[in-house]
Amino acid sequence: MRFLNFLHPDGTTRLGVLKDGGLIDLSEKGFPMSLDMLLKSGTALMDVLIADWPNLKPNASLEGLHWLPPILNPSKAIAVGLNYVDHAAESPYKDPPKYPVLFHRFPSSWVGHGQPLIRPKVSTEFDYEGEIAVIIGKAGRYIAKSDALTHVAGYSLFNDGSLRDYQFKSTQWMIGKNFDASGSFGPVMVTADELPLGGVGLQLKTRLNGQVVQDANTRDMIFDVATLVSTCSEVFALQPGDVIISGTPAGVGFARKPPLFMKRGDVAEVEVAEIGVLSNPIVDEA
Numbered sequence: 001m002r003f004l005n006f007l008h009p010d011g012t013t014r015l016g017v018l019k020d021g022g023l024i025d026l027s028e029k030g031f032p033m034s035l036d037m038l039l040k041s042g043t044a045l046m047d048v049l050i051a052d053w054p055n056l057k058p059n060a061s062l063e064g065l066h067w068l069p070p071i072l073n074p075s076k077a078i079a080v081g082l083n084y085v086d087h088a089a090e091s092p093y094k095d096p097p098k099y100p101v102l103f104h105r106f107p108s109s110w111v112g113h114g115q116p117l118i119r120p121k122v123s124t125e126f127d128y129e130g131e132i133a134v135i136i137g138k139a140g141r142y143i144a145k146s147d148a149l150t151h152v153a154g155y156s157l158f159n160d161g162s163l164r165d166y167q168f169k170s171t172q173w174m175i176g177k178n179f180d181a182s183g184s185f186g187p188v189m190v191t192a193d194e195l196p197l198g199g200v201g202l203q204l205k206t207r208l209n210g211q212v213v214q215d216a217n218t219r220d221m222i223f224d225v226a227t228l229v230s231t232c233s234e235v236f237a238l239q240p241g242d243v244i245i246s247g248t249p250a251g252v253g254f255a256r257k258p259p260l261f262m263k264r265g266d267v268a269e270v271e272v273a274e275i276g277v278l279s280n281p282i283v284d285e286a
Contacts, residue, residue, distance in 0.1 A: 001049075002188040002276075003035050003154070005112075007066035017049075018188065022058025023065070029056075035189060036072050039137055039153055039240035067113040069185040070156050071135060076242045077105045078232055079131075079160060081173065083222050083247025090255035092168070100223045100231050105160070105245060109178045113187035116283040117161055119262065120179050126262045126282070129160035129248035130206030130214050130270035132199055134225055135189050136244070141237040148229035151238065154189040155199050157270045157278040158245045159206075161262070164254045184268075184280045185243075195274055198225045204249065207269040208262065216249030223247075 002018040013034050014027040031045060032038045038045060071077075081101035082088040088096040111117065119126040137153025161183040167176025177183075196202065199218050206214035223231070228244050253260040262268060266282040 001191045001194070003038070003191070004070055004186070004188045005034050005036075005068040005072060007068055013068060013072070016060065019056065019058060023060040023062050024056050024058055025060040028059065034072055035070055036074070036241045039135075067115070067187050069107075069110055069112045070187075070189040071185070071241050071243055073107050074241045074243050075239045076236065077107065077245065078243070079103050079105045079177065079245040080223070080228060080247040084216060084220055084249040085222060086216070086220075086250035087248055087252065088222075090250050090252070096222050100228060102232070103173050103177060105183065106178050108180050110158075110183040110185045111181050111280065112185065113278050113280070115184065115280060116181070117159070117184060117262070117268065117280045118179075118181040118283055118285050119264065120163065120182070121285045123163040123165050123179070124261065125164040125254065125259070126182070127162045127164050127253040128206055128208060128213065128262055128268050129162055129252055130204055131158040131160050131248050132156075132202065132204060132218060132246045132272065133158040133185060134199070134228065134244040134246055136229070136238045136242040137192075137240055139237060139239050141233055143230050143233040143238070145226045145230040148226040148233075149192070149198055151229055152192050152225065153240070154191040155195055155275060156186060156189045157272060157275055159184045159268055159270050159278060159280065160245055160248060162252075164261075184278055186278050187276050190275050199246075200224065202272045202274060205271045206251065207271070208260065209266055213253070213260065214249050214251035216251075218246075220249065221247060
């Protein structure tokens with residue numbers, strides 16, 4: 001299934017699912033008002049949805065839809081740095097890490113599909129990073145790697161927009177990764193059963209103004225999804241709706257000669273054919 005959150009014309013957040021090229025407003029049918037709430041409710045409602053699935057028909061329009069991020073307010077969103085060998089090599093750090101490089105990303109720092117990414121007035125080095133987002137569906141602590149994928153509800157796309165002139169001010173990356181509305185998340189969460197186990201073998205592409213700037217396969221991750229889930233769960237209990245943003249491959253703007261940064265009027269796209277396209281225009285902060 002392909003779940004999404006969207007903004008209804010009445011101003012409420014709604015939970016939707018795509019079917020037969022159309023949109024089913026699940027909230028209108030008595031389901032929760034967001035995917036966050038559905039995941040936190042346990043398996044009973046999902047079982048109801050699966051049982052009702054053959055009878056459900058699109059009841060809302062995709063035309064002009066205001067897409068929201070598939071997860072709105074996770075208890076934790078953990079991003080992963082330097083998780084592809086070629087990206088580590090193009091970075092200032094050069095060597096691939098021996099342990100996952102983890103940092104946090106706040107919900108205020110991302111927007112949904114189709115919404116503008118904002119280049120802040122204090123920065124001139126606004127970079128793109130196409131990534132796969134892993135969404136947790138089952139809580140757990142000290143999760144064994146062998147069991148980790150049973151905790152994954154599904155996968156989405158993420159543009160980990162980064163302000164490089166702030167990221168590299170210190171050894172901690174948080175400041176350059178969390179400017180308001182600097183990243184994007186979506187358009188949908190595809191349930192894990194519809195994708196290869198662990199998201200392995202997915203071709204990830206990033207485009208800037210139609211030009212492919214990143215093109216890599218998730219099989220080239222240094223730390224696979226199961227390892228990331230297991231490692232994060234050693235630190236804290238993972239909760240339904242938590243997000244692990246799994247890292248970007250080579251081709252980022254700051255490593256190019258000359259550097260290539262996002263600017264007003266650009267359009268950034270992240271694509272995995274099996275998930276969709278996450279597209280966002282770039283605007284300057286007012």
